[in-house]
Amino acid sequence: MYSQGLKDAEGQLEPAELMAEFQARIDREEKIEPRDWMPEAYRKTLIRQMSQHAHSEIVGQLPEGNWITRAPSLKRKMILLAKVQDEAGHGLYIYSATETLGVTRDQLTDELLTGKAKYSSIFNYPTPSWADIGAVGWLVDGAAIMNQVPLCRSSYGPYARSMIRICKEESFHQRQGYEIMTVLARGTAAQKDMAQRALNRFWWPALMMFGPSDKDSKHSEQSMKWKIKRFTNDELRQKFIDATVPQAEHLGLTIPDPELRWNEETGQYDHGEINWQEFIDVIKGNGPCNKERLQARINAHEEGEWVREAAEVYQQKQNQEEAA
Numbered sequence: 621m622y623s624q625g626l627k628d629a630e631g632q633l634e635p636a637e638l639m640a641e642f643q644a645r646i647d648r649e650e651k652i653e654p655r656d657w658m659p660e661a662y663r664k665t666l667i668r669q670m671s672q673h674a675h676s677e678i679v680g681q682l683p684e685g686n687w688i689t690r691a692p693s694l695k696r697k698m699i700l701l702a703k704v705q706d707e708a709g710h711g712l713y714i715y716s717a718t719e720t721l722g723v724t725r726d727q728l729t730d731e732l733l734t735g736k737a738k739y740s741s742i743f744n745y746p747t748p749s750w751a752d753i754g755a756v757g758w759l760v761d762g763a764a765i766m767n768q769v770p771l772c773r774s775s776y777g778p779y780a781r782s783m784i785r786i787c788k789e790e791s792f793h794q795r796q797g798y799e800i801m802t803v804l805a806r807g808t809a810a811q812k813d814m815a816q817r818a819l820n821r822f823w824w825p826a827l828m829m830f831g832p833s834d835k836d837s838k839h840s841e842q843s844m845k846w847k848i849k850r851f852t853n854d855e856l857r858q859k860f861i862d863a864t865v866p867q868a869e870h871l872g873l874t875i876p877d878p879e880l881r882w883n884e885e886t887g888q889y890d891h892g893e894i895n896w897q898e899f900i901d902v903i904k905g906n907g908p909c910n911k912e913r914l915q916a917r918i919n920a921h922e923e924g925e926w927v928r929e930a931a932e933v934y935q936q937k938q939n940q941e942e943a944a
Contacts, residue, residue: 646847651777654720662846663721665839666776669848670718675732675739677711679913683747684756692750699796700753706789713786717778733918741899742825744907751804751811751818757797759819759826759864765790766860767830770850779848798867805871812872819868820876827891828899830857836896861889 638657645652652658681704688704691697715725731737742760747753768787774780804815831853834840843849851859868875879892901907905914 643845646775646845649847650775651780652775653777661842662848665843665846665848666779667718667721667723669839669843670714670721670779671723671728671731672738672740674711674714674718674728675737676743677707677714678732679739679743679917680760681707682913682916683743683745683909684753687747687750687753690750691753703757703793703796706793710786710789713782714779717782720778729921733914733921735905735914738903740829741902741907742822742829744902744910744913745821745825746909749814749818751801751814752821754797754800754804754815755818755822757793757795758801758867759797759822760829761790761793761797762864763826763829763860765794766856766863770856773847773850775847801871801873805873815871816873819873823876824894824898827857827861827894828902830854830860832896832899833894858888861891865889 639659642652642657642659642662652662684700684707685704688697688700691700715728718728719725728737732739742763747756765787768783768790771783772780772787774783801815801818804811806812831837831840834852834854837853840849840852844852865875865880877892879890881890882888883890902910905911
């Protein structure tokens with residue numbers, strides 16, 4: 621007896637008994653570990669989601685790294701540098717967790733550099749002012765926390781465990797961004813205007829971070845069944861809106877959505893329609909900074925070739941000495 625629709629790496633249908641037991645483990649909230657049997661579709665779904673997550677952490681360094689030398693004080697420079705280093709660490713954690721699924725770091729890197737793999741659309745937008753760094757911390761990391769805290773309960777053990785530390789650090793990043801926005805919003809009229817313009821730039825892209833609407837999402841239903849994710853895209857987006865609007869009001873800033881209204885019946889905010897065509901264009905590589913971001917990663921990879929070669933030679937020398 622075989623299951624319908626799920627196939628293994630050789631294209632053969634997987635036994636229904638294995639599938640049933642696998643789903644039963646998921647339903648019992650057991651963690652799936654690297655050496656456990658898993659459907660090939662489950663493995664591929666994880667590789668896609670986890671690699672995109674790791675790529676996003678790495679590419680996400682670029683909009684902020686551009687401001688390290690231009691931050692308005694030594695303290696701000698140090699904090700921003702620490703944050704960018706955290707993002708690099710997050711990428712490495714998740715790359716390592718993804719490797720437990722049978723892919724190599726070289727494969728993952730190649731897919732990013734050739735444009736085959738995607739990363740979060742938000743990082744293809746520019747950060748023209750210091751306030752944008754505050755908006756990125758407040759909104760982008762805030763959206764990341766909303767999305768990633770449930771991932772601490774993901775059904776795949778290595779992914780879930782990697783998220784615990786990442787979420788703690790992202791929480792700090794979000795507070796750091798909000799603190800920047802607080803200082804600007806309470807500063808001069810020009811500073812508050814700078815903060816408002818940054819909010820205007822990043823509000824809608826931040827909402828797009830959660831992915832397409834549920835009716836257009838190709839992967840959500842199965843990912844929910846396998847408990848890789850715990851909430852749908854629209855559920856997470858709504859939670860983010862409901863949490864963030866009061867924060868903006870506290871700052872005295874205006875959410876750039878004329879249709880935003882509190883709904884007494886639902887106990888949530890109603891909001892305007894997202895420009896999904898813009899989202900699709902950015903995902904396809906036609907965003908404001910797509911080419912710039914990808915070229916920066918290609919340049920970094922090429923310029924770091926000598927470091928990788930030196931590390932390999934050193935490791936070979938160490939192995940020879942140990943063998944002797």
